[in-house]
Amino acid sequence: MKRLLIPLLTLALSAVSGAALAGNVQHAMGRTTTPDNPQRIVVLTTGGTEAVLALGIKPVGAANGRAVNARGSVWYAHVADRLDGVEPLGEERAVNLEQIAALEPDLILGNRQRHEGVYDQLSAIAPTVLSNRLRGDWRKNFELYAEALGRTDEGAAVLAAFDKRVAELSDALGAQKDxxxxxxxxxxxxxxxxxxxxxxxxxxxxxxxxxxxxxxxxxxxxxxx
Structure with missing residues (x-):
């Protein structure tokens, strides 16, 4: 009996552990099971790309920051040096689904305003999480992406550092804020x-x-x- 029980317990504990590692993320299009520690991330908004970089992750593909400029870069200058080797996937409203599929991502991050119409196609490629709006919701979106990536603690630390910097700058500005x-x-x-x-x-x-x-x-x- 013991010889049978121990392997069964081991199998059960492994299953519970695996379930805990995988994420179950509620987002603008429903609920999606995300992988533990995803390695091949595709991001379909420029704000999402900035969020992923802030969390210490370099995506394999991302939506273009802008049209190709005189220097041949499609990325915004403040993040261009951190996106070397990242596959540009077209502008936010017209991402290239074939390119995305070719990258074999294990997680896709996008936004409902931009990608609701291609959500089913994206979900067929990889687990897809869409934030709701591209307005003043950057903080909610950041927290959602951190959750999908399994980096909620890192995300909280980034936001805490941001809040600290805001408080410091607000104090330094003094009467200039008026x-x-x-x-x-x-x-x-x-x-x-x-x-x-x-x-x-x-x-x-x-x-x-x-x-x-x-x-x-x-x-x-x-x-x-």
Whole structure:
């Protein structure tokens, strides 16, 4: 009996351990079982790429940061040196599914606003986790990606360091925070004035920096032109 019981217990404990290691992540499209310690990560938004890098992971593929510039780079300058060798997968709204499949990822991170229409195809390639919005939700998105990657502790440490830096900078700014600051983006045929529900709006609010009355709306942007 003992000879039979010990192997059965060993098998049961291994199964429990494996279940604990795999993630069961609730996200914008439902619930997805993610692998333990995924190694081949594909990220389909630039914000997601920054999050993954902040967590100490270099993806195998990522959505382009922008069109190819004069130097031949598709990555934003502040992360370009950390994305050497990463496969560019096209712009966020038009990622190349064949390229993604060829990379044989074990986890895909994207966003519902960009990738809801191709979620089924992405999920057929690898477990896929989509954050909900690309607005002022960067912190929620970061926490979701950290959970999907099995790095919640590392994610909490990154956010704690961010909060500490925000507090320090806010104190250092002092009375300068009372001077209003505008965030405006000039695009072909359009000007965007960023509101509170944006990455910049969230960061400025955390710093306590004043905004003009026109930029106090709990929305994303005011489009002009």
């Amino acid at each position: 001077e209003t600051l505008s965030v405006i983006r000039f695009m072909p045929g359009q000007i965007r004035i960023y509101q509170r529900d944006s990455f910049s709006g969230d960061v400025l609010a955390r710093l306590g920096i004043a905004r003009p009355e026109l930029q106090q709306e709990d929305s994303f942007v005011l489009k002009v032109g």
